[in-house]
Amino acid sequence: MIDNLFCCLFIIQFIYLFQLNKYSNKIDCLFNESIAKIHFIIHQLVSAFQMSKIIRKKLITKMFKQPKIRLGNKSYSEDELQQLRKRNTQRYNREVRHNAYNTDYTTFYNSTAWKKTRKQVLIRDNYMCQHCLAKGIVNDKDLIVHHKIELKQDWSKRLDMENLEAVCISCHNKIPISK
Numbered sequence: 039m040i041d042n043l044f045c046c047l048f049i050i051q052f053i054y055l056f057q058l059n060k061y062s063n064k065i066d067c068l069f070n071e072s073i074a075k076i077h078f079i080i081h082q083l084v085s086a087f088q089m090s091k092i093i094r095k096k097l098i099t100k101m102f103k104q105p106k107i108r109l110g111n112k113s114y115s116e117d118e119l120q121q122l123r124k125r126n127t128q129r130y131n132r133e134v135r136h137n138a139y140n141t142d143y144t145t146f147y148n149s150t151a152w153k154k155t156r157k158q159v160l161i162r163d164n165y166m167c168q169h170c171l172a173k174g175i176v177n178d179k180d181l182i183v184h185h186k187i188e189l190k191q192d193w194s195k196r197l198d199m200e201n202l203e204a205v206c207i208s209c210h211n212k213i214p215i216s217k
Contacts, residue, residue, distance in 0.1 A: 182206070
């Protein structure tokens with residue numbers, strides 16, 4: 039591409055000089071100055087492309103530096119933050135979802151019976167948070183089907199419709215955890 043550009047400039051300059059050699063030196067000087075400027079710019083571009091990859095990468099990094107995101111005491115780039123989230127998700131899955139203690143719960147919540155019962159509870163409660171509705175607020179956002187008596191306390195009531203209610207995340211977080 040750059041070789042073609044040089045050839046074009048050379049041809050333009052040759053034709054111009056050949057046709058305008060009868061005009062005054064002022065026009066030639068102006069033309070030669072502009073050609074010299076174009077040659078200088080092209081030379082700068084060529085030298086920039088011939089720089090080593092490392093220098094180009096450093097320049098590009100400085101020009102297009104990713105913003106850092108503060109998380110606690112540390113700053114992370116977008117890529118580092120994505121890797122951190124991925125590692126945390128893997129750790130959470132390994133330690134919480136797939137540990138020996140919670141395997142039964144994970145299997146239950148992935149079962150077809152639970153999914154059908156959950157859907158029935160949401161239909162019964164008209165897809166509204168029952169705690170918000172008791173306060174006179176209509177809320178149908180981010181619903182969870184909550185066990186009034188937890189599975190840890192009574193496993194047999196896990197699919198009992200009377201033990202289940204639709205609540206929003208906000209209300210679910212306010213429900214005290216029974217031990």
